[in-house]
Structures are given as structure tokens and as C-alpha cells.
Amino acid sequence: MTDHYAVIGHPISHSKSPLIHKLFAEQTGQDIEYERIEAPIDGFEKTVRDLQGKGYKGCNVTVPFKFEAFAIANRRSERAATAQAVNTLKFDGDMFGDNTDGAGLVHDIEENLGVRLKGKRVLLMGAGGASYGVTLPLLQTHCTLTVANRTVEKAIKLAAAFSGVQASNYADLAEKQFDVVVNATSSGLSDELPPLPPGVFSEGALAYDMMYGKETPFMSFARANGAAVADGLGMLVEQAAEAFYIWRGIRPDTRPVIAKLRS
Numbered sequence: 723m724t725d726h727y728a729v730i731g732h733p734i735s736h737s738k739s740p741l742i743h744k745l746f747a748e749q750t751g752q753d754i755e756y757e758r759i760e761a762p763i764d765g766f767e768k769t770v771r772d773l774q775g776k777g778y779k780g781c782n783v784t785v786p787f788k789f790e791a792f793a794i795a796n797r798r799s800e801r802a803a804t805a806q807a808v809n810t811l812k813f814d815g816d817m818f819g820d821n822t823d824g825a826g827l828v829h830d831i832e833e834n835l836g837v838r839l840k841g842k843r844v845l846l847m848g849a850g851g852a853s854y855g856v857t858l859p860l861l862q863t864h865c866t867l868t869v870a871n872r873t874v875e876k877a878i879k880l881a882a883a884f885s886g887v888q889a890s891n892y893a894d895l896a897e898k899q900f901d902v903v904v905n906a907t908s909s910g911l912s913d914e915l916p917p918l919p920p921g922v923f924s925e926g927a928l929a930y931d932m933m934y935g936k937e938t939p940f941m942s943f944a945r946a947n948g949a950a951v952a953d954g955l956g957m958l959v960e961q962a963a964e965a966f967y968i969w970r971g972i973r974p975d976t977r978p979v980i981a982k983l984r985s
């Protein structure tokens with residue numbers, strides 16, 4: 723019997739998740755259907771309860787509903803609890819909420835890009851929901867983590883929520899260098915560059931933008947300053963693989979899927 727899943731967001735028409743899960747299902751021989759659903763802005767919970775009532779097994783959740791998904795879950799993983807946001811719900815009698823974004827980022831950096839994070843100096847730019855989502859999994863790699871934000875109070879608040887995170891503004895980065903710089907700001911959406919000093923990239927640094935589908939000003943800036951550059955397409959596929967594993971107990975091979983999406 724076919725098991726049903728969906729991704730819920732607003733808007734959702736651009737989502738690549740149905741294609742990614744279709745490729746995972748073909749590869750692993752799992753009998754699933756996965757569709758996009760646009761919930762009304764004030765209708766997220768009803769949409770989820772309807773799916774649960776129809777016998778769906780779970781869903782992914784994207785902008786702007788990850789906080790509401792956190793609120794309606796009645797069991798949550800530690801990484802969802804620290805993110806205060808849920809991108810994966812599993813309907814297993816209960817409503818289990820998890821957040822696979824940070825694991826997706828870490829897998830992409832370590833496994834696909836071959837950069838071990840242990841002992842590395844990592845700079846995370848931004849202190850919004852995207853940063854909260856990835857902070858615990860980053861810390862668990864035993865890297866040294868600094869969070870920089872334009873509004874420094876938000877970086878300080880994030881650092882206070884996780885032990886082991888240093889908060890900074892951008893100006894104070896002038897004398898510092900990092901091995902990995904992750905852009906978790908929304909600056910790319912408006913074609914802006916966070917006010918990063920050009921010397922922040924160490925020799926051989928990786929600059930990682932969580933956005934995908936376009937060259938952001940951060941990516942161009944990092945390239946011009948000698949860093950290796952990656953976009954967030956690998957993270958997208960890896961967070962999906964982690965959700966697939968939660969639902970199906972099988973971890974798909976992400977590399978052919980990433981390659982197919984790039985081609």
C-alpha cells in the first residue's frame with residue numbers, strides 16, 4: 723500500500739521536495755507519494771490535521787510554518803526543541819516533530835564537500851530562524867562557533883540559548899579569520915551583502931550559502947576573496963534525506979540526487 727506524505731508551505735509552488743522524495747523512493751524501492759500543499763496563512767494546523775485524518779504518514783514544513791509546526795507537535799527531538807522550529811512531522815499516533823535542517827547542513831559540509839568541522843573556526847552569519855535551526859548540529863561537530871548579526875542583540879540572545887557560542891557584530895570580525903563561513907541571513911533574497919570584512923576567510927576557507935538557485939553577493943564576495951564556495955542545494959537534499967530516514971528507516975544515497983538536481 724502506498725504511504726502518503728506532503729510538504730506544506732506558503733508559497734509552495736517552487737518546492738523541489740516532491741522531486742527529491744520521488745528520486746529517493748525510486749532509489750530505495752519505497753512505495754510513497756509526496757505532494758506539495760499550499761496551506762492558507764491562517765490554516766496550517768487544520769491542513770495538518772486533515773492530512774493526519776486521511777491517513778498520511780507525515781509531512782515536511784517550510785516557510786512560514788516551522789514555528790507553528792513546532793507548537794502542534796506533541797513529541798519533539800532535541801534538535802527541534804533547540805531550534806524552536808520543526809520541518810518534519812511524523813504521524814505515528816502522536817505527532818512527532820523534528821528538525822533536519824542542521825543535520826542537512828552538517829552532512830553536506832562534511833560528507834559531500836569533505837570538510838571535517840571538528841576543531842574548525844566556523845562563522846554563522848544571521849541570528850534568525852535559519853540560524854537557530856542549524857546551531858545545535860553545528861556545535862555537536864565540536865567546531866568553534868561564532869554567530870555574527872547586524873542587530874547584535876539577536877546574536878547575543880542566540881548565544882545565550884546555546885552554551886559554547888560566541889556572539890559578535892560584523893565590525894569586530896575585522897581581525898579574525900574563519901575556516902568555514904555560513905550565510906544563514908536572508909540577505910541574498912534582496913541581493914545584499916552582509917557587512918563582512920574581506921579578510922575573514924582563512925587560507926582554503928569554505929564559504930557556504932544556505933540559499934540555492936542563484937549566485938548571491940556573498941558567494942561572489944567569498945570567491946573574490948579566495949574562498950571555495952558552495953550553495954545550499956546539497957543541504958536541501960540532505961535535510962530531505964534525513965526526513966526520509968525518519969519516516970522510512972532507510973537513508974537514501976544523496977549524491978546522484980544532488981547531481982540530478984544540478985544538471
Ligand code: ATR
Nearest residue numbers: 848849850851852853872873907908909914915916
Ligand atoms: P530566517 O528565518 O530566514 O532566519 P529572519 O528570522 O527574518 O529569517 O532573519 C533574517 C536574518 O538575516 C537576520 O539575522 C537579519 O539580520 P538582522 O537581525 O540584523 O535584521 C539577517 N539579514 C537580512 N538582511 C541582511 C543584510 N543585508 N545584511 C546582514 N544581515 C541581514
